[in-house]
Amino acid sequence: MNAKYFSLLEFTRSVTANIRGLDNTPPADAVYNLEWLCRRFLDPLREAIGGPVIISSGYRCRDLNTAVGGSPTSYHLLGLAADFHPLDPERRDAVIALVKEAKAAGEAWKAHPDTSAAPDMMFNQFIIYPTFFHVAVSPEGSAQKLQILRYNGFGQGYQKD
Numbered sequence: 001m002n003a004k005y006f007s008l009l010e011f012t013r014s015v016t017a018n019i020r021g022l023d024n025t026p027p028a029d030a031v032y033n034l035e036w037l038c039r040r041f042l043d044p045l046r047e048a049i050g051g052p053v054i055i056s057s058g059y060r061c062r063d064l065n066t067a068v069g070g071s072p073t074s075y076h077l078l079g080l081a082a083d084f085h086p087l088d089p090e091r092r093d094a095v096i097a098l099v100k101e102a103k104a105a106g107e108a109w110k111a112h113p114d115t116s117a118a119p120d121m122m123f124n125q126f127i128i129y130p131t132f133f134h135v136a137v138s139p140e141g142s143a144q145k146l147q148i149l150r151y152n153g154f155g156q157g158y159q160k161d
């Protein structure tokens with residue numbers, strides 16, 4: 001896989017898949033999407049925070065997605081999403097700050113796309129969970145929504161951040 005900081009195995013390994021004997025090998029188009037996810041979001045994020053980023057869930061085949069309770073339309077099925085956290089928990093706030101900066105830069109660029117190149121880091125949806133983050137990017141060539149949500153673990157679901 002062609003990415004600066006990540007290997008394909010980081011996006012495909014899964015304890016659940018191992019236990020259940022599921023083959024979580026991604027098809028070529030999902031590998032392409034994982035590379036795009038790295039180029040568009042994860043590599044620039046990793047570069048900016050200057051420390052390891054741990055992928056806890058990347059690509060999921062249909063059976064694995066069902067096993068972990070993923071949405072049937074999850075971007076994980078396409079290789080366009082990842083759950084991750086910085087190895088150093090103290091860098092969590094830095095991740096959130098960078099994503100908010102990326103959202104602001106992305107919105108400024110979307111308002112005037114002809115005047116400059118797209119920012120390095122773009123995303124479709126970013127969800128802040130108590131112990132990890134979920135990021136999804138739209139396929140290459142599609143618009144990125146730049147939506148940030150915060151998951152409230154007390155039964156109130158997702159809220160705009």
Ligand SMILES: [Zn+2]
Pocket residue numbers: 057076081082083134135
């Ligand atoms: Zn996720």
